[in-house]
Amino acid sequence: MTAEGHLLFSVASLIMAHKLEITTELAQGDWLHMVPGVLLGALLPDIDHPSSIPGRLLRILSIPISKLCGHRGFTHSLIAWLLLMIACYQWLPSQWAIPNDLLQAFLLGYISHLIADILTPSGVPFLWPLPLRFCLPLLRSKSNKRAERFVAIALTVCACLLPAGYNFDLHSQFDSVIKYIHNQIDTYLPT
Ligand SMILES: [Zn+2]
Secondary structure (H helix, E strand, O other): OOHHHHHHHHHHHHHHHHHHOOOHHHHHOOHHHHHHHHHHHHHHHHHHOOOOHHHHHOHHHHHHHHHHHOOOOHHHOHHHHHHHHHHHHHHOOHHHOOOHHHHHHHHHHHHHHHHHHHOOOOOEOOOOOOOOOEOOOOOOOOOOHHHHHHHHHHHHHHHHHOOOOOOOOHHHHHHHHHHHHHHHHHHHOOO
């Protein structure tokens, strides 16, 4: 997928996450933080390709990553995304005071890139280092700009049409699943 396709797809994902209120930060965050965050996250996975935008800006990182893992390798995996999440929340110096809405939008942009690449014929090694490639080739050609624009614009329109205050609230969804599991354990394994 082209950089333009990834940028459009990430903006559609951000509007959808905002409308669905996936997290409080994405629901109430500042667009001036979230838009740059999501765009940055959407470009970063292609740092494994030296002629991509992040690859050209950070050649010092891009060339070794490309030689070690190849294009659409480690950086296009769940592990890379999880490491990035740990880096954002544990390793970033607290005095940098990066807003939480920007960090969450950045992580959303990164995962939107992986999902968008799944829609192309090459797919992505989502469970890297396992050699499985996840692929749902709705976009037949790797650089079919028209199809990419169409999918991204259709997603943006769908996201805009979602009713406000839908409140998907991922945190409470997880919370209720964990409570359910606890209850089941208490029922079947009484102490
Ligand atoms: Zn990619």
